Amino acid sequence: MPAHLVGYAPGVYDLFHIGHLNVLRHARSQCDYLIAGVVADEAAEQAKGRPPVVPLVERLEIVRSIRFVDAAVAETPGDTSRMWHQLRYHRLFKGDDWRGTPKGVALEEEMGRLGVEVVYFPYTVHTSSTQLRGVLDALVPPRPRTAGQS
Template identity: 40%
Template structure:
């Protein structure tokens, strides 16, 4: 059995999230997803998520191609999470290209292309520009 693990914030869930998770799942028999805590998101992106952790966990758990979900508390614990989950493959978006190559001693590291023209950050910026309805 091949176990795949991936991580993300999964805030303002969109088609890009679906596609990367589906492609990750196709690489193995079991897909485990680490969902970044609100605190981790604040530290790595400089802003709190739009949706709270509990909602983001529920969204990811509801996907039929996701087998396990847990909370990612720290980027520095990736190795620990991989070993705990007995993952054979770490899948990340190619915006992280090369950042996790040091983990190739404990699992295969794969960077998948992101869906073009879609980004949670860009969606949030567009929404912020929409004038309020009076």
């Protein structure tokens, strides 16, 4: 085990909730220094099919302020190896909803080639950003986007 084990916990971290906090808490317990990768707005929209409710600059500030997080950086999904080349982390943390999926298997293979261990944590079933977003959408329907709006 390296003397200074660096961990990386990527996520959208939209509508920050207890599941996010649990992932960051568990991740920090498994490394000496934790970097949270906060997925950029456009990339989050591409991955999830809709933009985050909370803009990237605010999500970064929220995640950066969590005591378990030593640093927070903006990330573009699908570019995990680029992030590794920038940050040189030893462990990558994901929710166990990724385990055994095609994306999870590909991630494990990619990280394995770089010598990075992928560690899974239990997914918080009772609270998720998707559920929170559904409640918000039911209360206040999303505004139509106009040209040039991001």
